Amino acid sequence: MEGDDGLNSDKVVAPALLALHPLCKFVVVCVGSQLRAYNLLGKCQVDVKYPSAQSRHEEAIRTITFSGEGKLFVSAGDDKHVKLWDTETWQCTKTVHASKKVSATAFSCDSKWLLYADKFGVVYAMSTKLQGEGLASSVVLDQPVNLLAHCCSIITSLKCTADGKFIVTADRDFKIRVSVFPKDPLQGAHEIEGFCLGHTSFVSCIACIDVGLKSQLLVSGGGDGTVRLWEIETATLLDTVDVRDEVGIADGNFESDAVIQASAITCVCVSCDGSLIAVGVESLDGVLFLKCDLKSKRLMLLQKLVLAEHFCPTSMQFDKNGWLWLVAGAAQKTDSCKENAVTWVKVVSSSLDDTPVFTPVELESIPGGSLLFETLDGTDSDVNKAFALAEAATIAMKNELSKRQYSNEHREFRKRLRNDKKLQRKV
Amino acid sequence: MAPGEKKSQQPRKRFYRARAHSNPLSDSHFPVPISPAHIDWSLHFPAFFKSPLEAESEKIDLMHKESTSDLEVNDKEFSRDCCSEECVSKDPSLNHEADFMENVSVKNPSEVANVQRGQPKVSFADIGCGFGGLLVKLSPMFPDTLMVGMELRDKVSEYVKDRIMALRKENPGQYQNISIIRTNAMKYLQNYFQKGQLQKMFFLFPDPHFKERNHRRRVISVALLAEYAHVMAVGGILYTITDVQDLGEWMKACLDAHPLFEEVSSQEQELDPVVTLLKRATEEGQKVERNSGDTFQSVYRRVASSSAGC
Ligand SMILES: C[S@@+](CC[C@H](N)C(=O)[O-])C[C@H]1O[C@@H](n2cnc3c(N)ncnc32)[C@H](O)[C@@H]1O
Numbered sequence: 001m002e003g004d005d006g007l008n009s010d011k012v013v014a015p016a017l018l019a020l021h022p023l024c025k026f027v028v029v030c031v032g033s034q035l036r037a038y039n040l041l042g043k044c045q046v047d048v049k050y051p052s053a054q055s056r057h058e059e060a061i062r063t064i065t066f067s068g069e070g071k072l073f074v075s076a077g078d079d080k081h082v083k084l085w086d087t088e089t090w091q092c093t094k095t096v097h098a099s100k101k102v103s104a105t106a107f108s109c110d111s112k113w114l115l116y117a118d119k120f121g122v123v124y125a126m127s128t129k130l131q132g133e134g135l136a137s138s139v140v141l142d143q144p145v146n147l148l149a150h151c152c153s154i155i156t157s158l159k160c161t162a163d164g165k166f167i168v169t170a171d172r173d174f175k176i177r178v179s180v181f182p183k184d185p186l187q188g189a190h191e192i193e194g195f196c197l198g199h200t201s202f203v204s205c206i207a208c209i210d211v212g213l214k215s216q217l218l219v220s221g222g223g224d225g226t227v228r229l230w231e232i233e234t235a236t237l238l239d240t241v242d243v244r245d246e247v248g249i250a251d252g253n254f255e256s257d258a259v260i261q262a263s264a265i266t267c268v269c270v271s272c273d274g275s276l277i278a279v280g281v282e283s284l285d286g287v288l289f290l291k292c293d294l295k296s297k298r299l300m301l302l303q304k305l306v307l308a309e310h311f312c313p314t315s316m317q318f319d320k321n322g323w324l325w326l327v328a329g330a331a332q333k334t335d336s337c338k339e340n341a342v343t344w345v346k347v348v349s350s351s352l353d354d355t356p357v358f359t360p361v362e363l364e365s366i367p368g369g370s371l372l373f374e375t376l377d378g379t380d381s382d383v384n385k386a387f388a389l390a391e392a393a394t395i396a397m398k399n400e401l402s403k404r405q406y407s408n409e410h411r412e413f414r415k416r417l418r419n420d421k422k423l424q425r426k427v
Numbered sequence: 428m429a430p431g432e433k434k435s436q437q438p439r440k441r442f443y444r445a446r447a448h449s450n451p452l453s454d455s456h457f458p459v460p461i462s463p464a465h466i467d468w469s470l471h472f473p474a475f476f477k478s479p480l481e482a483e484s485e486k487i488d489l490m491h492k493e494s495t496s497d498l499e500v501n502d503k504e505f506s507r508d509c510c511s512e513e514c515v516s517k518d519p520s521l522n523h524e525a526d527f528m529e530n531v532s533v534k535n536p537s538e539v540a541n542v543q544r545g546q547p548k549v550s551f552a553d554i555g556c557g558f559g560g561l562l563v564k565l566s567p568m569f570p571d572t573l574m575v576g577m578e579l580r581d582k583v584s585e586y587v588k589d590r591i592m593a594l595r596k597e598n599p600g601q602y603q604n605i606s607i608i609r610t611n612a613m614k615y616l617q618n619y620f621q622k623g624q625l626q627k628m629f630f631l632f633p634d635p636h637f638k639e640r641n642h643r644r645r646v647i648s649v650a651l652l653a654e655y656a657h658v659m660a661v662g663g664i665l666y667t668i669t670d671v672q673d674l675g676e677w678m679k680a681c682l683d684a685h686p687l688f689e690e691v692s693s694q695e696q697e698l699d700p701v702v703t704l705l706k707r708a709t710e711e712g713q714k715v716e717r718n719s720g721d722t723f724q725s726v727y728r729r730v731a732s733s734s735a736g737c
Contacts, residue, residue: 120643122650149650151613152643173614174461179653180732188649190686191732192657195617197462 012078014060015266015314015393016329016343022070024319026087029376030061031341032331035075037090038375043368045375048090055095057081060331063116067107068162072128074114076102082116082144084128093130096144104158106167113185115147115167117155123147123169125185148179148189154401156203159218162210166193166232168218170203172401176220178232194235200224202401205267208232211274213294219277221265223401227279227290229299238297241290243281264398271318276302276350278324280313282394285387287313287326287348289358305358307346310387314394323361324348327376330389342386345376436593440558443586449579451613451644457581459610463621468549472573474603475547549573549619550626550660554612555633555646559587560709562605563594568700572626573604575619577612584609613646620658627701628655628665630678632711635671647678649685656687659729664691668705668724670715675723688727696726 016031026046028037033056037046050056059078066073066087073085078101084094100118107114107128117123124144153171160167160181167179167189176196179189201223209217217238218230225244230237244263267280270292277299279288286306290299307326316326329343347361363369460466469476551569553561556576565574578584587607594602608619636644647667655665665688669675682688696702705724706712715722 146650148653149648151651151654153614175617187686190649190653190656192653194622195657197618200461 011333012060013330013332013389013392013396014062014078015390015397016327016331016341017061017064018315018317018325018327018345019064019066019073020317020319020325021066021087022068022320024321025070026066027325027372027376028064028073029327029343029345030064030075031329031343031378032060032333032339033057033079034331034339034341034378035061035064036376036378038368038372040367040372043371045371046090048085048092050092051095055092057083062101062103063105065105065107067111067128068109069111072107072111072114074105074107074116076105076116078102082114084114094128096126098124098144104155104169106158106160108160108181108185109162109164115158115160116144117158117169119154121150121153121155121171123149123155123158123167123189145186146188147182147185148177150175150177156401157206159206159208161208161216161232162212163216166216168206168208168232170206170220172202174199174201174203174222176203176206176218176230176235178235193233196220196228196230196232196235196237198228198237198240199226201264204265204397204401207268207270207277209270209274209292209294211272211294213274217274217292217294217297219268219270219292219299221268221279223264223398225263225265225281227265227268227277227299229292229297231297239299241299241301243279243288264394266394266397267313267315269317269324271322271324271350272320273322276318276322276356278316278318280316280326282398283312283391285310285312287316287324289350289356302356303358305348307348307360308383310383311344311346312387312390313346314390322350324350324358328390329386330393332389332392340389341378342382342389343377344383344386345373436597438586438589438593440586443582443589451579451611451646457609459615460618463617463619463624466619468546468573471575471606471608472547472603474600475573477546547571547573548621548624549575550624551575551629552577552612552616552620552625552627552658553629553631555579555630556587556607556709557583557632558710559590559605559607560713561629561631561704562587562607563590563602564704564708565701566602566605570601570604573606575605576607577610577616577619578607579609579611581609613651616654616658622657623660625659626663628659628663629705630665630667631705631709632669632715633667633674635669635674637671637673642677645674645677647681649681652681652685652688656685656729661729661731663729664699664701665727665729666701666705666724667726668712668722670720670722672721672723675725679723679725682725682727687730687732689730691726691728699726702726 014032019028025041026037026039035048037048039046057079061075062077064075071087073087076082080098080101082096082098082102083092086093098118100120102116103119104117113125114128115123115125125147126144150171153173155169155171157170165181167181170176178193180191180193182189199222203220203222206218206220216232218232220228227241229239264282266282269278274294275292277290277292286304288304289302291302292299311328313326313328316324318324326346327343331339331341334340348358349361350356350358366372550572551574553576556578559576562576576587584607591602591605630646633646667678706722707716
């Protein structure tokens with residue numbers, strides 16, 4: 001049913017995603033089944049080439065990632081297709097059919113392996129090599145292999161650490177698992193280094209702090225409204241920032257229950273030097289910036305930046321110059337199976353001081369200026385629609401990741417229907 | 428019946444009738460501790476642990492007492508005596524699934540950790556312990572070792588709890604080292620045990636889940652063995668037994684495929700007093716024996732990762 005706001009309560013809503021090439025060659029925005037890429041060096045739209053019209057993504061794309069050196073790109077999602085792209089040509093070079101919907105992807109630090117996780121908690125690995133690239137038995141190597149699994153839990157985020165040592169996976173059961181990256185992924189990842197336990201709700205996002213520290217760090221955000229800092233190797237919780245306090249205080253309405261309950265962390269990202277963390281929070285129109293002190297290994301709230309009324313980011317990433325790229329938006333299929341997709345891209349610069357100042361980047365300073373926004377935002381970037389859809393996407397995420405709540409009456413009712421209870425009454 | 432189990436005091440199974448099966452893959456609605464550091468083991472093993480409350484009162488720190496008042500149970504004896512999930516669920520630090528909110532004051536895990544540092548740790552776990560027969564047999568064999576059964580079905584775990592309470596009452600000073608946790612061990616093992624904590628894990632007569640599409644529900648799989656290996660100490664032993672040949676072969680194949688497990692030689696198995704218990708210590712085992720059915724057992728050791736292996 002379509003409501004006044006154009007939202008359809010029966011159809012899947014998927015948040016818009018953004019990915020930046022590690023050397024700032026490209027910026028990609030995905031919304032629904034659409035993949036929009038922009039060449040930042042050539043200042044032009046990228047023509048992404050699917051092998052055929054039939055091989056486009058049919059359902060919402062849920063995860064996109066560039067490989068470490070930027071040669072490869074992957075897109076995957078609800079249509080269970082994992083697509084590997086060559087960013088030199090933007091040809092889709094390989095499509096793998098996953099057995100379940102794909103929720104997260106990552107490349108190994110040497111880009112030799114593509115990892116993807118599905119909604120049943122299984123992580124697969126496949127070689128990124130193409131047939132004829134010196135593969136003895138490409139048929140075998142082309143098959144994704146089962147790498148590891150979280151017991152029947154949705155994996156929300158998947159990362160490989162830059163030092164090549166670990167695979168980090170986050171799930172809806174409040175867990176972050178650190179697995180040893182195996183010598184031969186085709187044999188599986190059987191050794192667990194540790195579990196980062198502390199979140200009191202689903203873990204929605206994780207990001208590695210890869211700045212060549214002796215002990216690698218990880219940031220995570222969860223449905224419990226906290227951002228946490230961990231040491232990966234020892235799975236130690238180093239610091240916790242409860243964003244609910246911050247959001248509430250900043251708004252001056254700390255008392256309001258609505259603020260306290262609707263504050264799942266939707267996305268986190270780390271600046272290239274590891275000192276800044278940007279956080280997206282459910283229904284917060286803006287970004288929270290945290291400072292990460294790499295010496296004391298503590299997090300500190302810097303500021304809440306409001307970019308525009310109703311700009312509630314769904315995905316973001318820092319580039320190598322310290323700019324933060326954000327997208328707000330989502331997509332939903334209409335009753336007539338068209339896609340209602342709205343996105344809104346923004347760029348913020350930060351002075352890399354001890355107390356950084358954040359300012360929206362002027363249109364003139366952005367490579368290609370308005371063409372970039374035309375490419376990435378598509379035809380529809382209605383602010384209010386973007387907000388409504390992004391909200392709906394977050395709620396959809398929460399519904400999927402939260403445990404179903406049963407009232408006591410409901411539980412009692414179910415119990416009465418159970419056979420063992422009937423038996424007992426007869427006794 | 429174990430020695431010391433008097434018929435009169437024992438809970439009767441027919442009052443704990445449960446469904447034959449519970450799906451281990453569906454969402455569950457029991458409390459789960461946030462991490463092993465959040466567990467107050469003194470509720471399970473009062474004879475072995477000082478409760479944080481006692482440790483607290485020794486400190487006579489009123490301020491502190493205020494902050495942990497959630498833990499104070501009027502009937503202190505009751506809380507100390509039972510080894511139950513009930514007590515555990517009163518623990519404010521437990522997450523009640525999604526309804527865990529900050530209005531529930533969290534017990535400071537470091538406080539519990541401080542009190543429990545240097546104290547014994549649970550080192551045996553019986554996964555899917557059913558009615559608890561194995562625990563009752565093991566208890567007098569390893570009087571200084573703490574062991575827990577983990578059981579998914581609430582009725583069954585309640586039975587085990589009452590059984591242990593009755594045993595403790597009838598045999599003062601005994602059966603203090605066994606307890607029961609109602610949980611889904613396939614999902615929440617890491618919430619209870621730290622890395623390398625367990626010396627022995629038991630999987631006796633697990634549910635067979637015959638249908639191929641239900642194999643994902645099996646409690647032993649290559650993927651889950653990684654999690655079991657994680658909570659086991661190097662050198663620890665994992666015991667499995669079943670009367671279903673197909674499942675026996677499956678479990679052996681999984682263990683053989685996992686680089687962190689190695690089969691224990693038959694000579695060694697003969698020297699292990701625990702091995703002889705596998706067949707008949709549990710209720711399920713006795714049932715199989717009554718019907719003189721075949722059994723298939725696998726006993727494997729947790730080994731260190733060889734740099735070549737993984
Ligand atoms: C066939 S019974 C065997 C019980 C006992 N080991 C014996 O030998 O008598 C298997 C038990 O495992 C329990 N179980 C199944 N899956 C479980 C899980 N994921 N976590 C804990 N218990 C589980 C079942 O509820 C059942 O009581």
